[in-house]
């Protein structure tokens with residue numbers, strides 16, 4: 148059993164995860180336009196992952212005999228100045244999502260909703276990993292530098308990171 152307030156808050160989180168999925172899809176498109184195929188692969192995978200985050204909450208709400216609502220999703224920005232800016236915005240977005248998850252945990256605690264508090268722990272861990280991943284990529288971009296000669300190497304680095312993330316996910320699923 149979850150409260151009306153919790154149902155509403157979880158539906159808002161569904162919308163946030165859906166927006167993240169579309170934001171990363173827009174970033175994948177920008178990267179493809181720039182010829183950054185490694186970065187594009189990274190963001191296509193991230194976009195799918197955010198859809199999975201959305202669906203996990205969606206199923207939870209319905210499982211708790213409440214009503215998961217399909218959100219209206221705002222169009223994300225499509226223009227970016229640089230690959231660094233794309234990853235900076237990604238990190239900033241992930242930090243916002245982390246705060247939203249923390250707010251949900253606080254609400255679950257205030258309502259003594261142990262089931263939802265437990266359910267949300269998966270997201271707490273996921274946000275820690277996602278923020279860490281984006282910080283690592285930004286550190287690599289800073290190390291490689293951003294001159295025109297660097298873009299190829301940044302793209303290759305992100306491609307390798309993406310392959311490692313994907314392999315790790317497949318291992319966890321097996």
Ligand code: OFO
Nearest residue numbers: 167197200244277
């Ligand atoms: Fe759903 O973790 Fe990113 O936003």
